[in-house]
Amino acid sequence: MKRTAPSIATVLTALITLLYPLLIWFGHDRIEPRLLAMVLVAVALTRLPMLKIGTLARCWLLAALVLAALAVWFNALLPLKLYPAMVSAAFLGVFGYSLLSPPTVIERMARGRGAALPPFVVAYTRRVTQVWCLFFLVNGSIALGTALWAPAAIWSLYTGVISYVLMGLLFAAEYLVRLRVRKRHV
Template sequence: MPMTVLTVLVTLLYPLAIWFGHGQVEPRWLAGLLLLAAATRLPALKLSGVARWSVAGALVLVGCAIWSNLLLPLKLYPVLVNMALLAGFGYSLTTPVSAVERMARLSGQDFPPVAQAYMRKVTQVWCVFFVLNGATAFGTALWASEAVWSLYTGVVSYALMGILFGAEYLVRLRFKRLHHV
């Protein structure tokens, strides 16, 4: 549990730390933040292939930042996170149980086929979100100022995620009412 809290904190604060550190600290030293982000994911390595690829990708970005002393590899981390989430959610669509259903089943509930189909659609919506969010993060990393990149990856993308969570929650309430689930 403490590592999960640390992972969330590091992930949330990462874009802001990069923005504040830019110009103050060399990118090769800021790479330590990305190394910390990767280290917080180490407990998940036994559980998930996506976590292994995500950590490996983060380590490649750390190496590139240290070697080049450029900020770009560090700005690509949110792109990597979106790619990893897309991979996990997308892969689940090739299995009988989608990612959203897998998370819902943590409550110990079984779901009728209509609810399973709904959760598969929600997983697809999240896949679209990760594609669009990752593409926007990539675009801001390449072509926008550090302030714009930080604002998008550290504030706007989380606000959009919250809006999607909220909208899905309202749709789910309606779905449950209509289908008596």
């Protein structure tokens, strides 16, 4: 299958999403929250063309727009700071639901083009999905806690830097474990 370059909308969405906590932090003392809410609206709108409009996508979009509307209505920063916790909750919901209704998200990724997987791989992908569920639960809890009780700088540091580093470490650790599991079964 031929790979294509990511679209401008995909790159823009990734950039806005990655920089979102920093934008909120830099802007929270300089710009009214209702104007910062437009960043959240931009994220939602840039994602719109990429979303397969199913139930989950509608829920995600609705939640992002509700947070933005609350920020505009009350001119408050808190709804904007809740966005990263909402994203973690959405991923937890998707990954968790796939544990109850297989195949799991990770198994679907592993299958790629529909190839059959040996039983040990299916079991492994299930375990990896469970690990990601735990990550999203902890990450979302910390994002929520910092949104509610920490200064904006701490919230921004966690949601804009630390959580991405932790995610990268989890990807790297899973890759190393996968190599060992594969070696054991070859």
